[in-house]
Amino acid sequence: MSDKNCRPALADKDAPVADAEVVFVGYPVWWYREPSIIDSFLEAYDFSGKKIVPFVTSGGSGIGPEAPARMREITGAEVDAGMRFPADASAESLKSWAENL
Ligand SMILES: Cc1cc2nc3c(=O)[nH]c(=O)nc-3n(C[C@H](O)[C@H](O)[C@H](O)COP(=O)(O)O)c2cc1C
Structure with missing residues (x-):
C-alpha cells in the first residue's frame, strides 16, 4: 500500500464487465484509499x-x-x-442505496 504503483495479481480475469453498462466497485478503505488490487482490477478490463x-x-x-x-x-x-458506508453496514442499507440511485 505504500507503493501506489503496486499491482497485486488477480486470481482470475473472468468478471463479466463487458456485459455491463454500470459497474459497482466495492472495497474497504485502506490507508485512505482503494486497496491496490482494486487498481489491478480496473486496469485488467x-x-x-x-x-x-x-x-x-x-x-x-x-x-x-x-x-x-x-x-x-x-x-x-x-x-x-461514490458512497461510504460504516464497516458494519447491513446488506439492506447497501441494497436500499443501490436501488435508489
Ligand atoms: C490495512 C488496513 C488499512 C485501513 N485503513 C483505513 C483507513 O485509512 N481509514 C478507515 O476509516 N478505515 C481503515 N481501515 C478499516 C477498514 O476500512 C474496515 O475494516 C473495512 O472497511 C471493513 O471491511 P472488512 O470487514 O472487509 O475489513 C483499514 C483496515 C485495514 C485492514
Missing part, C-alpha cells in the same frame, strides 16, 4: 463507455475525491462520486 459507481466501507474515513479521480484516470470511464 475495458471500461470505456461504461459508468463506475464506487462504494466503500471504512472505520471512519470518507471515500475522498482522489479515489474516483484515480479511477477515471485509470479507466477513462465516467466515475460516480
